[in-house]
Amino acid sequence: xxxxxxxxxxxxxxxxxxxxxxxxxxxxxxxxxxxxxxxxxxxxxxxxxxxxxxxxxxxxxxxxxxxxxxxxxxxxxxxxxxxxxxxxxxxxxxxxxxxxxxxxxxxxxxxxxxxxxxxxxxxxxxxxxxxxxxxxxxxxxxxxxxxxxxxxxxxxxxxxxxxxxxxxxxxxxxxxxxxxxxxxxxxxxxxxxxxxxxxxxxxxxxxxxxxxxxxxxxxxxxxxxxxxxxxxxxxxxxxxxxxxxxxxxxxxxxxxxxxxxxxxxxxxxxxxxxxxxxxxxxxxxxxxxxxxxxxxxxxxxxxxxxxxxxxxxxxxxxxxxxxxxxxxxxxxxxxx
Amino acid sequence: xxxxxxxxxxxxxxxxxxxxxxxxxxxxxxxxxxxxxxxxxxxxxxxxxxxxxxxxxxxxxxxxxxxxxxxxxxxxxxxxxxxxxxxxxxxxxxxxxxxxxxxxxxxxxxxxxxxxxxxxxxxxxxxxxxxxxxxxxxxxxxxxxxxxxxxxxxxxxxxxxxxxxxxxxxxxxxxxxxxxxxxxxxxxxxxxxxxxxxxxxxxxxxxxxxxxxxxxxxxxxxxxxxxxxxxxxxxxxxxxxxxxxxxxxxxxxxxxxxxxxxxxxxxxxxxxxxxxxxxxxxxxxxxxxxxxxxxxxxxxxxxxxxxxxxxxxxxxxxxxxxxxxxxxxxxxxxxxxxxxxxxxxxxxxxxxxx
Numbered sequence: 001x002x003x004x005x006x007x008x009x010x011x012x013x014x015x016x017x018x019x020x021x022x023x024x025x026x027x028x029x030x031x032x033x034x035x036x037x038x039x040x041x042x043x044x045x046x047x048x049x050x051x052x053x054x055x056x057x058x059x060x061x062x063x064x065x066x067x068x069x070x071x072x073x074x075x076x077x078x079x080x081x082x083x084x085x086x087x088x089x090x091x092x093x094x095x096x097x098x099x100x101x102x103x104x105x106x107x108x109x110x111x112x113x114x115x116x117x118x119x120x121x122x123x124x125x126x127x128x129x130x131x132x133x134x135x136x137x138x139x140x141x142x143x144x145x146x147x148x149x150x151x152x153x154x155x156x157x158x159x160x161x162x163x164x165x166x167x168x169x170x171x172x173x174x175x176x177x178x179x180x181x182x183x184x185x186x187x188x189x190x191x192x193x194x195x196x197x198x199x200x201x202x203x204x205x206x207x208x209x210x211x212x213x214x215x216x217x218x219x220x221x222x223x224x225x226x227x228x229x230x231x232x233x234x235x236x237x238x239x240x241x242x243x244x245x246x247x248x249x250x251x252x253x254x255x256x257x258x259x260x261x262x263x264x265x266x267x268x269x270x271x272x273x274x275x276x277x278x279x280x281x282x283x284x285x286x287x288x289x290x291x292x293x294x295x296x297x298x299x300x301x302x303x304x305x306x307x308x309x310x311x312x313x314x315x316x317x318x319x320x321x322x323x324x325x326x327x328x329x330x331x332x333x334x335x336x
Numbered sequence: 337x338x339x340x341x342x343x344x345x346x347x348x349x350x351x352x353x354x355x356x357x358x359x360x361x362x363x364x365x366x367x368x369x370x371x372x373x374x375x376x377x378x379x380x381x382x383x384x385x386x387x388x389x390x391x392x393x394x395x396x397x398x399x400x401x402x403x404x405x406x407x408x409x410x411x412x413x414x415x416x417x418x419x420x421x422x423x424x425x426x427x428x429x430x431x432x433x434x435x436x437x438x439x440x441x442x443x444x445x446x447x448x449x450x451x452x453x454x455x456x457x458x459x460x461x462x463x464x465x466x467x468x469x470x471x472x473x474x475x476x477x478x479x480x481x482x483x484x485x486x487x488x489x490x491x492x493x494x495x496x497x498x499x500x501x502x503x504x505x506x507x508x509x510x511x512x513x514x515x516x517x518x519x520x521x522x523x524x525x526x527x528x529x530x531x532x533x534x535x536x537x538x539x540x541x542x543x544x545x546x547x548x549x550x551x552x553x554x555x556x557x558x559x560x561x562x563x564x565x566x567x568x569x570x571x572x573x574x575x576x577x578x579x580x581x582x583x584x585x586x587x588x589x590x591x592x593x594x595x596x597x598x599x600x601x602x603x604x605x606x607x608x609x610x611x612x613x614x615x616x617x618x619x620x621x622x623x624x625x626x627x628x629x630x631x632x633x634x635x636x637x638x639x640x641x642x643x644x645x646x647x648x649x650x651x652x653x654x655x656x657x658x659x660x661x662x663x664x665x666x667x668x669x670x671x672x673x674x675x676x677x678x679x680x681x682x683x684x685x686x687x688x689x690x
Contacts, residue, residue, distance in 0.1 A: 033502070059502060065532065070525035073491020074498050077432075080480060081499035100522065104485045105492050112471040113481055114464035115686030149687045173689035 009190035017159040017191045018048050018124070018180060021166035022086060024195050026056055029084060032170055035062040035071060036088030036124075045090045046126055046185055072098035072123065076106040076175075079121035084170055092127035092179065093139045106175040107150030118173045122166070128181040128219055128269055129318055135306035138314075140218070140270035145177045146247055146279060152200060153246040155179040157221035159189040161244055164198030172200065181219040201248030205257065209237035212263040212332050215254055215280055217243050220267045220319060227324035236332045246276055251283050258289035265298045265331050269318045272301035295334040300327045369581040370646040378648050379657060381423050381580055385415040385636050386661030387448060388439040392611075394665050395438070395455060395469070399615065403673070405457055408469045409436040413578075413610035416635035417542045418443040420583025420605070421510050424591055430478045430496060432489045433512040435470045436542075436609070437482030440512055444479040446472070449668040458675035465678040466686065480509075486547070487517030490526040490539070497535035497600070508536040508594040510587065516547025518561050527602065531568035534599035538590040541602065542577060544609045549621035562604035570601050577605025578635040581642070608633075 005011040012020070026032045033056075034049060040063040043050030053061045064071050068089060075087040089095045095102070106119045129138035145153045152174055156162035162180065169176040206221055207228050216224040221242045228238035241257050243250055258264045264284060266277040277299040284290070284297055302318045319327075370378070392410040399408060411418065418439030422431060433440040441451055446462070454461030454472050462472050473481030480496060483489040493511035500507050517523055518541055530537055541561050545552055558564070565572025571593065575586045583605055590601040608630035612619055619627070640654045649657075 065525075065528060067525035067529055069522045070491045070494055070529040073488075073493075073522065073526060074495040074529065077492040077495020077497070078499040078502075079495070080492065081496055081503075083499045083502065085495070100485060100488055101491050105483065105488055109481065110689055111686050112463060112467040113473040113475065114462065114466045115689075116463070116473065116475050117481075118689035120689070152688075 005190055007190070010193060011188050012159055012191050013185065014159045014162050014180070014187045014189075015046065015048055015185035017163040018166060019050070019052070020191070021163045021170070022049070023052065023055065025167055025170045026052070026060060028195070031082065032084045032086065033060040033062060034086045034088065035064055035074060037064055037066055037071075037090050039063055039088050044088055046182065048180075048185075049088070068094050068097035069101055072101035073105065075121045075123065076101050076109070076119060079106070079119040079175070080109060080117055082120075084120050086122045086124060086170060088124045090126070091137045092125035092141055093136050095123065095125050095141060095177075098123070102145075102151065102175065102177075103148050107148050110174070111150060119175050120173045122169045122176045122178050124178045124180060126182050127179045128183060129307040129314055130183045130219075132309065132311065132314065134309040138307035140179065140268075140302070142177070142179055142246055143270055143275045146276060150175065152176045152248065153179070154200060154244065155218040155246055156244060157184065157206075157218055157242050159187060159191045161198060161204070161242075163191050164196050165200070165244060167195060168197040168200055171197065179218060183219050184222075187222065198244070200245040201250050202245075203241055203243045203250035203253035205239060205253065206242045207238065207240040209239035209261070211237045211261060212265060212328055213239045213241055213254075213257040213261045214265050214267055214324070214328060215241050215243065216267040217246065219269060223319065223321045224267055224324055226321045227328060230321070230325050231328060231332075234329070236329060238328055249280070249283070251287070254280065255284060255287040255289045258284050259292045262292050262294035263331050263334070264293075265300055265324070265328050267300045267319055267324055269302050271304050272299055273304050275299075275301050277301050295331055298327065298331050300324060369585055370642065370648055375648055377423070378643060381419050381584070382636075382639055382643065382654065383657050383661055384419045384423075384443050385580065385639060386658045387664060388415045388418060388442050389636055390662045390665040391438055391442060391448065391451070394452070394669050396611070398456070398669065403456065406468050407614045407616070408455070409614050410611040411436045411439040411609065413630060413635070414542060414544055414607045415439055416580035416583055416639065417540070417577045417605040417607050418512070420580040421512065421540050421587045423580075424584045424588035425508070425510060428478060429507050429591065430480055430509040431512065432480045432493050432496060432509065433482050434486070434489055434514060434517070435482060435484045436514070437472060437512075438469070441472050441474065441479055441482070444474065445477055446474045446479060448664055449671050452665075452668040452672035453675050456672050456675070457677065458672060459678040460675045461672075464686075487513055487520040487522050489513060490517060490520075491522050493537050493539070494526045494530050494535060497530060497537035498533065500536050501533070506595060508538065508591050510538045510540055510591065512540045512542055514547065515541060515543040515545070515552045515561060516550065516555070517541070518564065519555055527564070527568045527570070527600065530600040531570045534597060536594040536597070537600045538587060538594055539600060539602045540587065541604045542607060543604050544607050546609070546613070546621070548613045548617075551621070560604060562602050565602040568602075570599060572602040572604070574604040574606060577607030578633050578638065580635060580639050607635075
């Protein structure tokens with residue numbers, strides 16, 4: 001499965017990187033285990049955990065009934081006892097069934113017990129549209145969790161990031177919602193075989209550019225990078241900032257980039273209203289970057305509609321490369 | 337030991353659960369247990385029941401005097417359920433419980449001064465004033481906390497028990513919840529999951545007859561909540577929740593069943609809360625006669641009588657325990673009232689663990 005890229009580095013897919021992070025952490029720490037629906041012999045709905053059952057057995061690769069509330073509760077309770085569960089929720093949409101345990105228990109226990117307990121758990125949630133699975137299997141619900149103190153939210157965009165961030169999330173002593181975009185599972189990129197971690201709350205500038213900052217995460221990072229390639233031909237240089245984790249959010253890197261470019265387009269798949277983009281826009285507006293802005297802060301996000309089934313409608317519901325190109329081009333000219 | 341009642345033909349079904357048989361003992365076993373339990377243990381049980389009663393009365397008194405910020409859910413009348421359950425455990429076993437949780441906390445051995453401090457929102461309280469009445473936890477004492485959302489401790493209990501099982505621990509967990517919680521989807525998911533994995537947890541439903549104002553007669557279509565155990569293939573038993581020895585005996589059997597690796601069980605303690613659901617309750621959904629009829633079944637008076645009749649102690653000794661419990665609670669409240677308030681300066685410190 002592994003390839004060697006042009007630069008001689010090993011390349012694997014995003015999906016394989018998720019699996020490798022779990023395997024390496026489970027080998028390293030006996031308190032780490034995976035639980036979820038069909039994660040055993042089936043390998044999970046997307047095949048992420050394929051092979052884990054053979055290596056770690058049914059106790060640590062624990063198949064559950066269709067019981068998202070109990071899955072989240074079992075993870076919360078095990079974490080309260082000091083274990084490090086990874087709960088896979090088959091589709092992020094189904095995390096709504098887990099919400100009571102995640103929002104009222106996992107997120108609150110440490111605080112309401114006066115800091116005398118912690119909940120080191122990860123909820124892996126395949127998210128996003130583009131698969132034709134329609135309104136109940138395509139959501140990106142990160143904004144819901146952004147508003148819950150006690151929870152961290154991670155949304156990686158590359159194979160390299162997903163491995164390092166998952167390892168960090170497993171080692172983190174708090175509940176982490178770990179969004180994996182389904183369309184990214186097949187994306188390939190260089191990933192070291194060694195264990196490494198990427199700190200949460202540290203953005204990465206995925207492409208440097210002088211004219212306009214694009215803040216994008218998850219699937220919108222490769223789309224923004226492709227848009228940047230197209231606009232570079234026109235002489236417009238985008239700087240693509242990937243926060244990688246939304247909570248904690250690396251405000252400093254975003255603000256620094258906007259100070260440099262004076263223009264910012266925030267791009268995400270989830271619906272625009274009440275979304276992450278609004279929060280990032282507010283962070284920028286509240287910062288020293290405000291004085292550097294040459295144009296209004298712009299958002300390009302999902303429409304306020306459920307994800308439709310029809311391919312054309314589905315594409316229209318969330319930002320595509322051409323939408324980013326159009327929006328960025330307009331913003332680059334705005335006020336000049 | 338574990339039985340369920342089939343309503344239609346009134347046949348008592350005794351499940352083969354590998355523990356000592358004797359289905360009637362659980363309900364009317366007081367006399368026999370008196371011989372089995374040491375006097376110190378019985379005296380301790382009475383002491384804890386009295387401490388719970390006086391803690392609740394003190395809480396109410398402090399509230400009336402305007403010294404309490406939030407609401408509270410008092411467990412007066414339910415003392416036997418908490419003490420019978422907790423006393424059936426080993427010291428290093430665990431409990432997780434619910435918003436009406438002062439009793440479980442005291443029964444699990446919490447420091448009453450630190451509890452009172454938490455109730456009053458003070459920094460030295462168990463949760464440093466962040467949790468309050470509905471979230472008291474004493475982690476080192478094996479009290480994994482009260483949860484304020486009805487039923488929310490049940491799925492969490494599955495995880496606690498899962499950790500115990502995966503670590504090959506000998507410890508078990510008792511998960512207390514109310515009749516109202518048994519109608520939640522989380523209840524079903526959790527008991528099913530715990531049963532398929534044979535987790536070391538005892539689910540104790542404290543059926544106090546009402547979920548706020550909703551009578552269990554209107555909220556469920558079964559006579560005994562414990563019969564729901566049948567759906568999960570686990571033992572279920574209904575017990576007189578105002579008989580502390582009966583509760584002790586059934587929970588003890590269930591705890592040892594869990595400890596042996598046989599899995600969870602569902603106990604229903606039939607009891608009654610004397611006070612309203614919370615401070616907003618005007619008791620419009622039940623009659624004074626009904627409340628009085630349950631007060632006649634006061635678990636503390638009953639236990640005192642059993643102890644005296646059984647020759648464990650004389651009435652004077654029982655009253656001495658009672659007086660000391662009241663004094664303990666009074667001292668705790670006096671001291672806790674002098675404690676410092678938390679400071680908003682570090683309000684965000686405990687949101688995330690380092």
